[in-house]
Amino acid sequence: MKSFVMVLTLFLFSVPLAGQAEDLSAKASQEGSFVSAQQAAITARFAAVNTIESRFTQEKHMALLDEPVTSEGIFYFEKPGRIRWQYTKPFQNGFLIDGPTTYRLEKNKKEEQKNPLAHNLAVQLLAWLTFDLDALSKQYSVQFTQQGVVLTPLKDGFIARITVTFSTQNPQALAGVEIAEVGGDKTILRFINPKTNQKLPEEAFK
Numbered sequence: 001m002k003s004f005v006m007v008l009t010l011f012l013f014s015v016p017l018a019g020q021a022e023d024l025s026a027k028a029s030q031e032g033s034f035v036s037a038q039q040a041a042i043t044a045r046f047a048a049v050n051t052i053e054s055r056f057t058q059e060k061h062m063a064l065l066d067e068p069v070t071s072e073g074i075f076y077f078e079k080p081g082r083i084r085w086q087y088t089k090p091f092q093n094g095f096l097i098d099g100p101t102t103y104r105l106e107k108n109k110k111e112e113q114k115n116p117l118a119h120n121l122a123v124q125l126l127a128w129l130t131f132d133l134d135a136l137s138k139q140y141s142v143q144f145t146q147q148g149v150v151l152t153p154l155k156d157g158f159i160a161r162i163t164v165t166f167s168t169q170n171p172q173a174l175a176g177v178e179i180a181e182v183g184g185d186k187t188i189l190r191f192i193n194p195k196t197n198q199k200l201p202e203e204a205f206k
Contacts (some may be wrong), residue, residue: 037145039133046131049172052077053204054194058087062185075129076204083126086202097122098205128162128177148174158182172196 053076057069073087073094086094086105095118096103096110102119105112113119127135136142138161140151151162163178172195179187 019171027180042131043133045172046133047194049077049130050079051198051200052130052173052194054173055198057190057192059188060185061188063183064139067135068188076200077126077130078200078205080187081126083122083129085122085125095122096205097126098141127162131164131174132170167191167194170194170196 003170008106052075055074058071058073060070061068071087072089073085074086075086076082081097081099081160083097084094084105086092091163092105092107094105094129095113096105097119100119102113102122103120104113124139126132131141136151139155140153140170143150143152148163148165151164153159153161156182160180160182163174167173167175173196175192177189180191183186
C-alpha cells in the first residue's frame with residue numbers, strides 16, 4: 001500500500017495602537033486580495049490542462065537508511081480522471097486510475113484493486129500532480145510561496161506537509177513535490193520535461 005503514496009505555521013501576537021491596527025487591517029485586506037487573485041490565476045492555469053506526460057525521479061529518504069532509495073518512471077494524465085503512474089527503474093510497477101477503478105501495475109500485468117483505501121490514496125496523488133487547488137483546499141491549508149505552495153494537512157495523519165514547486169519552463173506543470181512525513185521521512189518527486197495538452201501514446205492507459 002505504501003507504494004501508492006511514495007509528498008509552517010507562525011503565530012504573531014501583538015497589541016498595536018489604534019492607528020497601527022487600522023494600518024495592519026488595511027494591509028491584511030490588500031494581502032488577502034492579492035492571495036485571492038493569485039489563487040484564481042493558478043486555478044485557471046491548471047484547470048486548462050487536459051493531458052500531462054512527464055518522466056520523473058523519486059527519492060525516498062528514510063531515517064533507517066544512510067542513502068535515499070531512488071527510482072525512475074513516467075506518468076500520464078488525461079481529464080477527467082485517468083492517470084498512469086509507472087515505475088521503470090529499478091522495478092516495473094505502479095498503478096493506473098481509470099475513472100472509479102484503480103489497478104495495480106506489475107510489469108506488463110494490471111490487477112484491479114478492491115480496497116477503497118488504495119483508490120483514495122491514488123486520487124489524492126492525482127490531486128497533487130494535477131494541482132487541483134479546489135480539491136486540495138478541502139484537505140490542506142494552502143500557503144503560497146514564490147516558487148509554488150506549501151500544503152499543511154487540516155487533520156492529523158502521517159503527512160506533515162507537502163511542498164509543491166511550479167515549473168519555470170511550463171507554467172501549467174509542476175517541477176517537483178516534496179512529501180514530508182511526521183516521523184521525519186520524506187519523498188521527493190522531480191518531474192523531467194513535463195508536457196501538457198499534447199496527444200498521449202495509445203498505450204498510456206492500457
